[in-house]
Amino acid sequence: MHVGNFHLGFAIRLSLLILALLGGGGKLAWATVEVLELETYADPSKALPLSEVAKLGPWEKVGRGGARFGFSSARHWVRFRLGKNEGLSSSLIFDVPYVYNDRLTFFVTRDGKILHEAKNGLSVPVSAREKTELRTGSATFRWVDENAHDFTYYFSVEGNLPLGVPFTVRPGNEYVGFLGDRQVALGAFFGALVFAFLYNIFLGIALKSRVYLFYGAFVFFTTLLAFSHEGFSGIYLWPEASWWAEREIHFSGSLGALFYALFVAAFLETKKHTPRLHRWMFFFVAVSTIRLFWVFLIGSSEIVLKAAEASVISLNLLVLLIAGNCLFMGVRSARIFCISSLAYNLGFALFLLDLTNVINLGSFTAYSPHVGLLTEVVLLSLALAERIRRTNVDLRQSYLALDRETGERKRAEQLLEQERRETVHAEKLRALGRMAAGIAHEINNPLAIIHGNAVLLKDMTARGLVDLPALANITGTIEKTTERISRIVKSMRTLSRDSKQDPFSPCSLNTILQDTLAITQDRFRAGKITLSFPAEGPDALLLCRSAEICQVLVNLLGNSYDAVEASGGWVRVETRELSEEFEFAVSDSGPGIPLELRERIHEPFFTTKDVGRGTGLGLSISRSIVSAHGGSLWMDENSPHTKFLFTVPKA
Known part of the structure; x- marks a missing residue:
């Protein structure tokens, strides 16, 4: 059996049972x-x-x-x-x-x-x-x-x-x-409404859903209206408040209509499916609000009640029209909503016509709102429960799709990270390549010194000369020269290795500066560019990957070299201790960066250099390295010279 057919049959049987009890009691005739x-x-x-x-x-x-x-x-x-x-x-x-x-x-x-x-x-x-x-x-x-x-x-x-x-x-x-049977039927009727109210309010709060909250509020005020229709409000809620008893029907009716309109708009998504009719829904929301204030401030009258009747009937006709349009458009919620709304509207319309003496069908019209309301409440509550079931199914399918997409995204991110690592490493090697001539010269000079001293030792040995002070001087020179070569090779190894998997650890500030200077100084010397590094002072520890900080300095020095190469000039490296981090600054005497290009200098592959002289990745990679360390890299807009700064946390 179709779920909707089961809901409809259940609601109709329950409503007819209560109608029979309300209309005539448990006996056929008292x-x-x-x-x-x-x-x-x-x-x-x-x-x-x-x-x-x-x-x-x-x-x-x-x-x-x-x-x-x-x-x-x-x-x-x-x-x-x-x-x-x-x-x-x-x-x-x-x-x-x-x-x-x-x-x-x-x-x-x-x-x-x-x-x-x-x-x-x-x-x-x-x-x-x-x-x-x-x-x-x-x-x-x-x-x-x-x-x-x-x-x-x-x-x-x-x-x-x-x-x-x-x-x-x-x-x-x-x-x-007769009264006993009638009270049992009314108890079942109000019990069903109270259950529907609590059920929808609980779901609305638990699911943070306006649909359930609006419907729960509608059921509450409609229940209060039915309570007044049975005469219980004036006895049990406000027995001595005759002023309020005369206005309570308007209060419950106005707020019931207001929340009904809000519920329909949310349940059928009228703004999406029927945007023109959606605007009229809020016209009736405004009418209900005006009616509420009018009755409180001025009081009830024949005109107010007839206007309220016309408003409620118009609202219900509009709701049926919206539901019919949604049904025609294939909206899943519209079918059962049409049936429930029709039952409620028919029962309420009969009651209003009886109230204004247009028709008189006896006790049936007196209780037609009960039957219509109960049918609608049961149907829509079950429809909302079915909506939760469908939502759970949709969520389960969405979770499975999301899980697949997450897996694919993780694989894509891993591939992207691998490619990024390779790009960073390639840029590192490219920076070394730019320094290759200077590094070769830096190593070649010490080798010439070692070779010259070795020839001298050989000559002294051949002549049988044993001059201890001279031997000590020669061996000392060879030792210092090999240490210099070792430092250069070590710096190259530090810079060229892939350090992405290394943990962040305390690293010496002086060592980072010395390694960077060892790699870069001969290139600057050969280009007749003055390179200034901070004088070695008390050491400090940075929490970083030393190879990556060296790479950032080499990239910035390489950019400065290119900027001053044609005209000569100077490049300066400075450091400054802050409260929780160290600040590095690399400045040069070059022509500077045009204002219109400054916003793009951190974009990957953006470069102003000639083809073959730059990839446009140096600053982008440097910025990502500094960000990974918890620092930041920026250009000093107020400096008279081109000046880039970055920070690294202290250990």
Whole structure:
């Protein structure tokens, strides 16, 4: 069976069951007392007492079940008698299930005398109502007499909302049975709504989803409206607040409509699927908000209530239109939403038409909002649960796809890192290549010295000369010269090796400067460029990879050399100790970098040098090396000369 069909069947069966219980109780028919001579009379002045009203006429005869007056500024009277109550209880319950009358007064008379009077209605506090009244939500009145058919009964009703006196008369024992079944049905009805509210609010908070929060708020205020419709709010929530009781229907209705519009917009994604109709949704949000403030500040009236009815009906028609469009577009959520919305709208429309005395279908219209609301709540709650299931399936598929993409991305990153390493290493070797001529000269000179001293020793040996001071001088010169060659070779090895896998460790600042100087000084000397390094002072330790810091210095010195090569000049290396790091600065007397090119100098492969003289990777690689060490590399915009600085953390 399709999931949607199961949800629909379940909701319809549950709603019909509760409708049956609400409409007639658990029995097929609870006994009622026959109502005779049912008549109505309108008093426009709202000032005539019962003694005068009873004598006036004409009284208009109406059918059984009570009377509906709609909006009216008059006080309306209902007069009737009862058939014989043979074999039934002498205690009678007059039950008026309509709760929107401001003032409802019940009279029992005989021979023109008032024997009993009791009041009820929205503007009557619970403490002022008949003490024997049963607190059922409905307006109920009790009269005890075995000869009930000998009396004449009256209801008077007035108020700002649509007026009505639909009523039944039941023997006390029958009413208790009817009331028990009805309370069970209402308990199931409100229990289902409370569960739906808690369920959606919990999911909304847990999933951080506006859809569930909006729907939970809609269910809450609609439940509050239904609670008021049953008359329970005025008894259990605010029994003495008659001012609020008259406005509460507008409060619940306005906020219910507002959150319903917000829920529909989020659930059906109206901004995405129906953008034009989406704007109208928020028009009704504004209308609901205005209605709310109007009622609080000014009060209710026939115009306000009719405008509210028109607004709610228009909103529901708009929702059906949006749902139909979404259904036509293939939106998965639209099908079950259409069915649930249609059930709710139909039930609510029947109730509004009955409320304004347009139609009268008896007890069915009184409880049609219950059936429509319950059907919608059950369907949409199950639809939202199905949405979670689909979301979980989609998430699972997304996780699998993401896992595959992550694996592919990791492999791509590993390949990219490997290529980057190779590029860095190649750039390092290229820098060594640029220094090759100077390094060769630097090694060749010491070798010539060693060779000359070796020839001298050989000559002294051949002549049999043994001059100890001379021998000591010659061997000392050879030793110093070999140390010089060793330092050059060591610096070359340090710079040329791939140090990416080396850990960061404490390294001597002086050693880094000496290794860099050993590699670069002969190239600068050969080019007749003055190279200045800091004088060796107290040593300091840097937390770094020494080969990489040497590479940064060699790259910057290489750029400075190229800048001053044509005109001669100077290049200067400076260091400065900061609180937690050391700052290196490489400056030169070259022509500088044009302003329009300064933003691009750190881009990979960007160079201003002639073809074959640069790859454009030196500064980019140097910057990535310094960043990996937790430092930064930048150009000093305020220096009169070209000056690059970078920092390295202390050990």
